[in-house]
Amino acid sequence: MPGDAPEPRRFMPTGPLTGRIRVPGDKSISHRALMLGAMAIGETRIAGLLEGEDVLATATALRQMGARIARDGSDWIVAGMGTGGLLQPGGALEMGNSGTSARLLMGLLASQAVTAVFTGDASLSRRPMARVIAPLAQMGARFEASPGGTLPLLMAGIEPAVPVTYRLPVASAQVKSAVLLAGLNTPGITTVIEPTPTRDHTERMLEGFGASLEIGEDSGARVIRIVGQPELRPRSIEVPGDPSSAAFFLVAASIVPGSDLVIENVGVNPARTGLVTVLRQMGADITELAPREAGSEPVADLHVRHASLFGIEVDPALAPAMIDEFPALFVAAACARGRTVTRGLEELRVKESDRLAVMAAALAAVGARVDERADGLAIDGTNGDPLLGTSEAGGPVASHLDHRIAMSLAIAGLASRNGVEVDDTRPIATSFPGFEALLARATER
Numbered sequence: 235m236p237g238d239a240p241e242p243r244r245f246m247p248t249g250p251l252t253g254r255i256r257v258p259g260d261k262s263i264s265h266r267a268l269m270l271g272a273m274a275i276g277e278t279r280i281a282g283l284l285e286g287e288d289v290l291a292t293a294t295a296l297r298q299m300g301a302r303i304a305r306d307g308s309d310w311i312v313a314g315m316g317t318g319g320l321l322q323p324g325g326a327l328e329m330g331n332s333g334t335s336a337r338l339l340m341g342l343l344a345s346q347a348v349t350a351v352f353t354g355d356a357s358l359s360r361r362p363m364a365r366v367i368a369p370l371a372q373m374g375a376r377f378e379a380s381p382g383g384t385l386p387l388l389m390a391g392i393e394p395a396v397p398v399t400y401r402l403p404v405a406s407a408q409v410k411s412a413v414l415l416a417g418l419n420t421p422g423i424t425t426v427i428e429p430t431p432t433r434d435h436t437e438r439m440l441e442g443f444g445a446s447l448e449i450g451e452d453s454g455a456r457v458i459r460i461v462g463q464p465e466l467r468p469r470s471i472e473v474p475g476d477p478s479s480a481a482f483f484l485v486a487a488s489i490v491p492g493s494d495l496v497i498e499n500v501g502v503n504p505a506r507t508g509l510v511t512v513l514r515q516m517g518a519d520i521t522e523l524a525p526r527e528a529g530s531e532p533v534a535d536l537h538v539r540h541a542s543l544f545g546i547e548v549d550p551a552l553a554p555a556m557i558d559e560f561p562a563l564f565v566a567a568a569c570a571r572g573r574t575v576t577r578g579l580e581e582l583r584v585k586e587s588d589r590l591a592v593m594a595a596a597l598a599a600v601g602a603r604v605d606e607r608a609d610g611l612a613i614d615g616t617n618g619d620p621l622l623g624t625s626e627a628g629g630p631v632a633s634h635l636d637h638r639i640a641m642s643l644a645i646a647g648l649a650s651r652n653g654v655e656v657d658d659t660r661p662i663a664t665s666f667p668g669f670e671a672l673l674a675r676a677t678e679r
């Protein structure tokens with residue numbers, strides 16, 4: 235994270251959000267593009283890579299294991315080492331704040347004869363790794379984790395690993411991806427059974443690189459089989475704009491009167507668009523313009539106009555398709571008419587922060603009426619009136635090293651009377667460098 239001292243900032247109420255903007259590249263797709271590029275033989279060219287700290291942590295780790303990764307103009311080039319070709323890293327792999335880097339790289343390394351120490355920041359060092367350790371240990375990798383199955387952690391990969399059939403006990407694209415990436419260098423067929431579908435970027439990208447993948451269904455569950463040890467073909471990848479970053483602008487434009495904004499080139503993979511569905515159910519005015527394909531992913535421009543939102547009961551089945559968007563949704567709910575109730579969100583307690591507890595406290599601090607429950611929040615909205623915001627005397631709201639909390643509170647500031655002071659904006663750079671500048675541009679007159 236840049237600098238040792240927190241960087242607090244007050245986000246003031248503004249006029250409407252207007253014009254056309256672009257958000258940075260998709261974080262999930264960027265991690266996967268670097269990792270699979272490193273497994274291909276030859277040069278992979280990536281356009282639109284997210285240059286956030288999380289993705290750069292993945293790039294640094296892959297470089298430590300021999301991949302050549304460099305910027306070329308606005309593109310990135312990865313010179314891969316072939317499936318199973320990573321080298322023993324000289325030092326610890328520093329994952330920073332990035333759960334995706336940690337869990338996916340563990341998968342990638344589990345079936346290679348390398349030993350690595352994974353470290354992370356205070357937030358990542360609290361997050362559960364047992365969910366990836368369990369299947370990867372079944373495949374033969376060995377782990378020495380910190381108490382509670384956390385980082386710092388030492389992992390010894392094994393070659394050849396044992397192919398397994400693994401049924402996911404939690405709906406997690408990271409766990410699914412870790413097993414599939416481990417299966418990449420494992421002889422035979424590795425199978426993942428996914429009772430609740432999650433984002434499928436790994437599957438789409440593996441196919442794009444020429445891996446042999448079979449996706450089927452069994453008793454309502456998705457079944458993904460990967461044949462190990464393929465020769466991956468390098469390719470060109472266009473990374474679409476991140477729907478999880480667009481989320482803050484979708485909510486901001488929905489709640490700030492007079493807004494009329496187009497967010498160009500956003501990924502609209504159905505496994506990621508739960509927020510758009512829920513906002514529309516709440517009365518939001520969002521349309522998809524010029525739908526198209528880019529780099530094996532559906533993309534569109536999103537046109538959002540201010541609308542009066544009303545509270546709803548959010549269908550828990552939509553949670554995996556908007557798992558990172560709940561902090562933003564909670565802000566929309568706090569400004570809506572009536573009550574919004576969310577359930578089935580236990581996973582939010584093990585994200586970059588405990589997003590239920592942290593958002594409940596933060597929204598209460600800016601004047602919203604929130605009831606925190608074990609598996610969700612119930613929020614009574616202001617009926618379109620501004621939130622109170624924070625006072626000088628009350629001090630800033632705590633974002634707990636969580637980029638998405640910080641950005642959600644920034645959006646709350648736009649729809650507040652006094653503005654909202656956020657304790658530390660540095661974590662925003664993990665996923666959305668340029669967020670504040672883009673917000674300023676969208677709100678300038």
Ligand code: S3P
Pocket residue numbers: 261262263334405406407408409411433557558581
């Ligand atoms: C991600 C999956 C999700 C998400 C995270 C990125 C991915 O995590 O919250 O930000 O890139 O696969 P889980 O798999 O833990 O739900």
